Amino acid sequence: MPVDSSLLEQCYALVLREVPPLLGRCVDTAVSALQEAENQGREVAARDLAGRAWWSLQQKRTPLTTQYSRRLEQALRQGDVDSQTSALARLSDSSLLALVDDTAVNESLESAKLLQALMPVVEQALAMVDARISSLIGLETVHAEKNPLRPSVFVRVLRDLMSELEIDGQIRSLWLQQVAPVLGRELCRLYEQVALMLQRANVQEAGYRVRLVADAPGSRLAPLSSGSRFDEGQGGSQWGRLSYPGEPAPAAASMAMRMGDLAREQSVLQHDVMQAFLAGEQGVFNDALDNAYYEQVRRELTRVDAHDGWPAIDEEAIERERNQYRDLPVVDRPARQLGIGSQLSPERWGTYAAPHERSRVLLELKHQADKVAQAVGLDVVRKLVNQVASDPLLLAPVREAVVALEPALLRLAMAEPRYFSQDDHPARRLIESVAQRSFRYNDEFSPEFEQFFEPVRQQVEQLNASASADPEPFAQALADLQQRWVDADAEDEARRQRQLEALRFAEARQELADQIAWEISHRPDIYNVPGIVLDFLYGSWSLVIASAQLTHPDAGPDPLGFRKVISQLLWSTRREVTLRQPKQLFDIVPGMIQTLRRGLDLLGKTPDETAAFFDALLKLHEPVLKLRRLRARAETASGPIPLEVEVETSAPALLEPATPEQQKPRIPAQPWFGVRELASAGFEDTLPTEHDQLDEVTGDSVAGELQAESHDAVNATAVLASLRPGDWVDLHSDGQWLRAQLMWASTKASLFMFTSRGGRAHTMTRRSCEKLLAKGWLRPVEVRAVVPEALKAVVSARQAQPA
Structure with missing residues (x-):
């Protein structure tokens, strides 16, 4: 796929436009932080350094913000290779450390720390940019290192510019330390803007090529037990981790977990473990849980029980917040933050509105678990719920429903720990179906959305109340909702089909009319015919003939006789012929006019639309009609009958013969509609x-x-x-x-x-x-599949942070 340079230029333009104010905000925040450090510092040297740092940074604000954009543009155009970052990776070599002074080492380490501080903040937004930029530059799979907008480019350019503007290395290190937090947030917003722009331009995400990489010999993980690590024993399969194109295979998987950690409310399952688990790996997942695990579960339950005395949610405060949110235009409303730790409305969601009640269900199920697979399955369900709850594409009430449904989803994991990896599992299909249906609505406060959502809320209540590990209640809930949706759509669907049939008929009629007009244009008798007549034949009358043929497909090429009138109409407009054969004109005109009006009525043309044509036709027939009137008067007066009639030589322009351009039919831009x-x-x-x-x-x-x-x-x-x-x-x-x-x-x-x-x-x-x-x-x-995207995020280390 070739590089779309225009879109890439738009990305650069967006970044370069936003960078000066972005860096300005970073500098202002850093100055404030350094001023606070100076005021609160206890050591004179530290206070003096902070004071000199903020004063110098404030003085350098203008050159920093004005030059940074230009330097960044140069780095983007030249394809920055991050040589500085590569050098940082080699600083651990003692032979290299001997060649640089302490200031350079410290500053390099500060740059590395700045980059490390940025990554967790920008990770999720950056992943979307990596995927779409890789696709934009012609790559089928994601190559994050080839993204010209990667964070290391911003960090390197910033560090180089600071080095030029400030000679004191200690001050520069302080600058980098204070800039880090706000720069991460600002870059995250910038990456979100870039990702949104590429998404709206229909740039698809490149794919991650996922594979399991075996551990090196001798680096096996220790068994999962109290105080030890994973190991699958002799002859077992080795653990692996996710590997992406261009990333070297690790010497060993990075996951390490104790039995007690697996028992926690917020476990730290890493993505490689979840990927292997959902892929169906067995091994250690079949092991039994030990006493240390159950002891930790009981401690966690005691801690959660202490939350019972916490104050209940303030429903009035929630309603005030909802009203402020309601006042914003629907397209400008920010996605409300939700997650497994969110407090929901008890009025709407009952007992499980409280996060500690949902956590209690999780821990009680963990206490009932026998195998590692069940405990891991519970944690995977929780992480997936959290991921879906953070999906900004879904309206907040839909995400609340998924959070509230967590207890029922957790219970299913006791019988089928890996059920979320099954595309056809009723629980997975229920969540996906509700999510896809919700894309029809953009306003959570509209009556239409409430009509859709209230049955969903009721089903969530019923599923939680069933306290069953059987998937059948989910299948029944989905069937009930789908039947309700089919019934609600029946009338709209019938109307939509009528509309579509009308549009498709108009399009087919226009295509056939264009063909008929082309055929008429090749008739030999159109020579010297007035332009207004040809316009009528190429336009309205071709549509009449096409409509008749489409509505009477089995009645031949001219089902209602509308083609026959073309010859009559063309003949009747030839003044030199009709004056010599007036009787023949008198014989055909009444029937011809009747046929023309009948066809135009069937087409839906109004009299006002056709008045100009019939007025022109009357003027074309006027000489013969005048001859008839003269002969009638002559016969009444018993005088001689004139053989010729004087013809006006100054005919209106609209009765002039068609120009060469008018003799060619014009294809309209879109179908004609009545x-x-x-x-x-x-x-x-x-x-x-x-x-x-x-x-x-x-x-x-x-x-x-x-x-x-x-x-x-x-x-x-x-x-x-x-x-x-x-x-x-x-x-x-x-x-x-x-x-x-x-x-x-x-x-x-x-x-x-x-x-x-x-x-x-x-x-x-x-x-x-x-x-x-x-x-x-x-x-x-x-709009996209919600559950598969959540699964992808969970197993690729892009999980949403718990709320």
């Missing part, structure tokens, strides 16, 4: 009610050009091209944000139909969509 079809497809609902209006459905003219800047620097055309039927968007319509789904796009991608709640249709032209995207009134919504 008034009733427009209403059914929802065209009247697509235009904004505020600010400047977008183009009409005809697309013939557009008021103004697209804005030069696009929302969040996203290329609107590229985003629109990436949309596929089934994708979800947030659409601003009639003053409110709706969650809508793309249901249909025309073959030429000139028309798009979205549907929102209640089966409401929103059909618009390409230009309308692009302008909505550019203004931020149409925003694609990321």
Whole structure:
């Protein structure tokens, strides 16, 4: 896959635009921290150093913030190789340490510490950037070391710039120490912006190539027991860890755990253990738990029981917070933080709203466990619940439901510890189905969402109350919810199918009409025909013929006789012929007019739409009609009958013969729709009610050009091209944000139909969509499988932190 340089440039532009204010905030925070250190320091030397450090940093703020962006751009363009970081890795060699002074060593170690401090903070956002940047630069798998925006580049450029601006190494080390915390948070936000931009530009994530790497001989892990480590005994399979492309295989797995650690409420299971466990490894997982494990479980239960006396949650405070959240536009609401440690509303979730009650269930089940597999399975369930609860794509009540459901999910692990690795397990399918259904809604406070969510909440209550380790209640809960959803969708689905059929018919009718117009343009009798007549034949009448053929597929090529009238119409407009054969014209015109009006009525054309054509046709027939009137008067007066009639030589321009351009049919940008079809497809609902209006459905003219800047620097055309039927968007319509789904796009991608709640249709032209995207009134919504993504995060060391 070739590198998309334009998108990469957009990434660079975003970073370079945000870096100066970002670094400015870091410097301001560091200055404040150093000032506080000076005021609170007890040693004179330390206070003096802190004072000199903050004063110097404050003086260097402007050159730091102005030059950093330029230096960073140079590093990005030149493909920084992190030579400084590589040198740091060699500083442990005593022979190298002898060649550098203490200041250089300390400063290098401070740089390394700064990088280490950043990684845990930016890890999750950086992983998304690594995956999408790897895909963007043409790699099929993730190569984090090839990401030009990796944290080590930011750290190296910052350290080099500080070295140039401040000669005192001690002061520079203090700067790096104080900058670390805030720089991590700022880079995390920056990486989130980059990841969002790439996501909206439809840059897919490159994959992680996961493999188990065997441990080196002699580095086996000790047995899992009281005070010892994992070991699988002689002849057992060796433990491994996740390995990624470009990463050297480790000498031994890094996981080490005691039996007592496995008994804790918050165990420290590492990703390599969970990966092996979910992959079906046996070995040590089949071992029995020992006394040390059960003793630790009892101590944990005692600690959790002490939480019973804690004050209950303040429901009024929660409601005030919810009201503040409700007042924000739905697309601007931040994802509320949730996790396994979150306190939920007792009014909504009952007993298990309290985190210590959920922890008690976990520990009681751990006390009942016999095998290591059961204890590990309980911890894996808890980590997965925490991961799903932190997923920002899901509305907060849906994530609350997963947290509240934890007790029921934990009980299943006693009978099937690895059930989450089974795609068809009822519990996994229930969570995934509820999550996917919830993507239809973008507002947790809307009545429509509440109608969807209340049955889900009731099922969570029932599953927790069942206290069963059998998956059957989950299967029944899912069946009940799915039946409710099918019933709720029945009316909307029928309406949606009618809308889709109308759109598809209009598209097929237009394609056939274009073919018919092309056939008409090759007739020999169109020569010297007025342009208005050809426009009618190429446009409206081709649609009439196409509609008749599509609605009567078995009645031959001309089921209603609309093709026959073409010859009559063309002949009747030839003035030099009709004046010599007026009787023949009088014979065919009444029937021809009747057929024309019948066809246009079937098409749905209104009299106002066809008035101009019939007025022109009357003017074309006027000479013959005038001749008839003269002969009638002559016969009445018994005078001679004139053989010729004087013809006006100055005919209106619209009656002039067709120009060469008019003789060629023009293919319209999108299908034609009648008034009733427009209403059914929802065209009247697509235009904004505020600010400047977008183009009409005809697309013939557009008021103004697209804005030069696009929302969040996203290329609107590229985003629109990436949309596929089934994708979800947030659409601003009639003053409110709706969650809508793309249901249909025309073959030429000139028309798009979205549907929102209640089966409401929103059909618009390409230009309308692009302008909505550019203004931020149409925003694609990321939708993905929730449980598989949580599993991937858990086994790849990207777990959410417990709340």
